[in-house]
Amino acid sequence: VVWNDPINLMSYVTRVxxxxxxxxxxxxxxxxxxxxxxxxxxxxxGTRERMELDVHILHGYGLWATLEQPS
Amino acid sequence: xxxxxxxxRLRLRLEPVxxxxxxxxxxxxxxxxxxxxxxxxxxxxxxxxxxxxxxxxAGRDTAVDPVRRRLSPPAFPDDAGAEAEFRRLTGTAxxxxxxxxxxxxxxxxxxxxxxxxxxxxxxxRWIQVLNDLRLALGTRLGVTEDIDEADIAExxxxxxxxxxxxxxxxxxxxxxxxx
Numbered sequence: 001v002v003w004n005d006p007i008n009l010m011s012y013v014t015r016v017x018x019x020x021x022x023x024x025x026x027x028x029x030x031x032x033x034x035x036x037x038x039x040x041x042x043x044x045x046g047t048r049e050r051m052e053l054d055v056h057i058l059h060g061y062g063l064w065a066t067l068e069q070p071s
Numbered sequence: 072x073x074x075x076x077x078x079x080r081l082r083l084r085l086e087p088v089x090x091x092x093x094x095x096x097x098x099x100x101x102x103x104x105x106x107x108x109x110x111x112x113x114x115x116x117x118x119x120x121x122x123x124x125x126x127x128x129a130g131r132d133t134a135v136d137p138v139r140r141r142l143s144p145p146a147f148p149d150d151a152g153a154e155a156e157f158r159r160l161t162g163t164a165x166x167x168x169x170x171x172x173x174x175x176x177x178x179x180x181x182x183x184x185x186x187x188x189x190x191x192x193x194x195x196r197w198i199q200v201l202n203d204l205r206l207a208l209g210t211r212l213g214v215t216e217d218i219d220e221a222d223i224a225e226x227x228x229x230x231x232x233x234x235x236x237x238x239x240x241x242x243x244x245x246x247x248x249x250x
Contacts, residue, residue, distance in 0.1 A: 006216045007209040009238065011245040012202060019195065025249070055146045056161045060168050062202045064144050067153075 002031075003064040004039045016061045017043060020054070045070075072236075074243035081188040081247050083197070083240075090184050092233065096204050097173050103138050103207060104166055111135050141210045142169070142203070169203060172196040194248055201241040208234050 002013075010032055017028035021044060034041035043065075044054050051067050058065035073084040085093070115135045143165055147153040175196055179186045188194040212230055223231050 006214050007206055008202065009242055009245065011242055011249060012198060015198065015245050015248055052146065052157060052160075055157075056165065059143060059146070059161070059165055061199060062142070062206050065146070066144070066148055067146050 001040050001066050001068050002035050002043050002058065003066070004035050005064045008063060010036060013063065016058070016063060020057055020061070042068075072240050072243075074240070074247060076247040076250065081194055081244065083186040083188070083244070085180075085184040085186065087184060089236075090180050092236075093180060093204075094177065096208075096233075096237075097177055097200075100203060100207055101170065101173060103136060104142075104169055106136065106139060115140070138207045138210045141206050172200050172203075176200045188244070194244065198241055198244055198248070201237055201244070205234065205237045205241065208237065 013032045013035065014025065014028045017023050017031050018025060021028075023031070031041050031043050035043075044051065046054075048067070055065045055067055072086070072089055075082050075084070143158075143162065145154050146157045146161075175193075179193070179197075186197070188197055208230065212227060212234060214234070
């Protein structure tokens with residue numbers, strides 16, 4: 001889950017989603033807008049180990065990312 | 072600063088004063104990263120959890136440097152055990168990653184004010200390092216979603232100017248990358 005924050009630029013967040021997940025620009029932009037407008041968005045899902053790695057990578061980019069178990 | 076992208080080659084042309092500014096911002100960020108406060112950070116998250124679940128993700132005033140908190144946010148804001156384990160596994164790597172890219176960007180600057188971002192690795196580390204600097208400065212300044220320029224205290228004006236310069240520079244580089 002990536003959370004909205006007032007510092008990260010919309011263009012940068014889009015670029016990060018493309019870079020980290022290999023998403024095409026429209027998908028990356030849609031996710032970025034979800035984060036921006038709804039306050040948070042699920043950007044990736046999978047095994048816990050895989051998601052811990054994704055969160056670590058997103059923290060390296062300065063994004064505000066957390067892990068959640070689907071309920 | 073001038074950002075230009077021609078024939079797939081991205082270039083930053085920095086004035087000497089801008090090079091000096093970046094070097095001094097790198098010094099400040101390195102000092103923050105060097106603080107050995109893993110224990111305090113862990114304590115801090117435990118306190119958050121006891122206060123209310125989810126409080127860590129919401130952010131609050133604490134004894135820990137807010138910049139440090141922002142640079143390594145909790146992965147498991149509602150689970151102290153999982154969070155401690157995650158930090159143990161990734162905390163050092165995250166810090167080293169930031170130190171390494173500062174060092175690489177410093178090396179780029181040492182070759183003069185003209186920085187050529189010739190591959191994905193160099194353009195990535197520059198947008199990341201500019202973002203780290205913005206996160207650090209923006210957190211200190213208390214940036215919010217809609218800043219009213221009238222609310223900026225006079226003594227903070229120079230810092231805000233630096234923040235806006237970093238923002239414009241990062242945005243220009245990212246725009247070229249998204250082209």
